Amino acid sequence: MNLQKEDAPDRRRYRIALIPGDGIGGEVVPAARQVLESLGLDLTFVELAAGWETFQREGTALPAETLAALERCHGALFGAVSSPSHRVEGYTSPIIALRRHLDLYANLRPVVSAPVPGSQPDVDLLIVRENTECLYVKQEQLEDDGETAVARRVITRRASARIARVAFERARARQAASARPGRSPRVTVVHKANVLPLTDGLFRETALAVAADYPDVAVEEQIVDSMAYRLIREPQRYDVILAPNLYGDILSDAAAALVGGLGLVASANVGDRFVVAEPVHGSAPDIAGQGIANPVATVRAAALLLAALGEPEAAGRIERAVGRVLADGIWTPDLGGTARTGQVTRAIIQALQSS
Numbered sequence: 067m068n069l070q071k072e073d074a075p076d077r078r079r080y081r082i083a084l085i086p087g088d089g090i091g092g093e094v095v096p097a098a099r100q101v102l103e104s105l106g107l108d109l110t111f112v113e114l115a116a117g118w119e120t121f122q123r124e125g126t127a128l129p130a131e132t133l134a135a136l137e138r139c140h141g142a143l144f145g146a147v148s149s150p151s152h153r154v155e156g157y158t159s160p161i162i163a164l165r166r167h168l169d170l171y172a173n174l175r176p177v178v179s180a181p182v183p184g185s186q187p188d189v190d191l192l193i194v195r196e197n198t199e200c201l202y203v204k205q206e207q208l209e210d211d212g213e214t215a216v217a218r219r220v221i222t223r224r225a226s227a228r229i230a231r232v233a234f235e236r237a238r239a240r241q242a243a244s245a246r247p248g249r250s251p252r253v254t255v256v257h258k259a260n261v262l263p264l265t266d267g268l269f270r271e272t273a274l275a276v277a278a279d280y281p282d283v284a285v286e287e288q289i290v291d292s293m294a295y296r297l298i299r300e301p302q303r304y305d306v307i308l309a310p311n312l313y314g315d316i317l318s319d320a321a322a323a324l325v326g327g328l329g330l331v332a333s334a335n336v337g338d339r340f341v342v343a344e345p346v347h348g349s350a351p352d353i354a355g356q357g358i359a360n361p362v363a364t365v366r367a368a369a370l371l372l373a374a375l376g377e378p379e380a381a382g383r384i385e386r387a388v389g390r391v392l393a394d395g396i397w398t399p400d401l402g403g404t405a406r407t408g409q410v411t412r413a414i415i416q417a418l419q420s421s
């Protein structure tokens with residue numbers, strides 16, 4: 067008997083947390099939810115609070131109920147939060163807190179050419195960003211004189227080794243999936259060990275030691291400033307870029323600019339037991355509330371979430387539908403178009419249904 071997937075006894079159910087957050091998070095997460103709902107998978111959604119507005123309402127940016135509810139979910143889709151650029155007593159970025167709390171130690175950010183204005187051709191790279199330490203331990207202090215501020219930057223061999231393994235494993239997997247036909251897999255280790263030989267030196271040394279276990283994957287190293295330069299000059303030469311937390315943060319926004327912008331680029335925060343997918347962009351206060359946010363990055367984040375949950379086929383369907391909509395020129399203003407968030411979302415759902 068040929069069972070429809072919906073009738074199959076082994077059909078898996080997923081409980082997915084949605085955390086819209088602030089600003090355009092409240093526009094692009096509902097858009098991605100509609101796309102997920104149109105797939106015919108067995109998904110239930112739980113909407114959870116976090117962010118600046120939550121902080122103003124409840125005195126915490128990441129309520130205990132949100133953390134407790136996440137325990138009962140298979141994975142989460144996060145929108146974006148508005149973190150203030152000045153110190154606010156009691157506020158801490160919920161996405162940074164979630165990464166550490168859930169030990170989501172790998173931040174995976176695929177950057178791929180798109181059929182949109184401003185995208186470089188033939189870019190297909192993956193930024194593998196360490197996601198738990200570096201300056202993100204957030205241990206800052208103002209000295210007694212009030213004139214000097216100090217931040218602690220932590221790099222450990224353990225975290226460097228586990229993120230390096232992720233990078234080399236992904237390089238292998240990308241090769242197997244022929245992400246870059248005819249080219250050998252390669253990991254570029256980013257650091258600033260010429261100036262920071264202890265912290266970045268440890269990251270570099272650990273990554274190069276892990277490389278020895280992957281003789282089939284080429285390894286090279288690149289100092290972060292020249293990495294920024296070469297990334298923009300010749301993005302096509304890169305495959306997997308392995309970076310400590312802050313360098314990975316900065317390089318991923320720069321890389322997004324090479325393929326059509328922040329409206330298109332997604333990421334998955336992955337640990338051994340949980341995944342939180344999110345767009346690379348923030349809450350975009352400059353366009354929030356206007357209905358013109360590009361939903362593609364968050365829709366792609368939903369695809370990364372499904373892939374991480376073990377539904378690569380559904381993830382591939384979403385990616386192909388997004389590709390078709392972009393190729394058809396259905397673009398929000400960030401891409402030079404006039405489409406609104408809802409139009410792009412409906413076009414993606416239509417493309418899914420006709421596939």
Ligand SMILES: NC(=O)c1ccc[n+]([C@@H]2O[C@H](COP(=O)([O-])OP(=O)(O)OC[C@H]3O[C@@H](n4cnc5c(N)ncnc54)[C@H](O)[C@@H]3O)[C@@H](O)[C@H]2O)c1
Nearest residue numbers: 146147148149161328329347348349350352353359360400
């Ligand atoms: N993971 C997160 O929650 C996250 C990530 C980055 C920034 N932030 C926060 O977001 C806030 C705003 O930061 P920012 O302005 O520096 O960066 P941003 O990423 O929010 O915006 C940068 C620029 O890109 C544009 N943009 C971003 N996403 C877009 C989309 N989907 N469609 C169309 N245009 C888009 C914005 O309009 C803006 O011009 C800050 O408070 C910051 O702390 C949060």
Ligand SMILES: O=C(O)CC[C@H](C(=O)O)[C@@H](O)C(=O)O
Nearest residue numbers: 147149159160161162315346
């Ligand atoms: O603004 C925040 O609360 C977090 C921003 C966040 C980061 O990792 O620094 C963002 O830049 C990102 O790349 O996810």
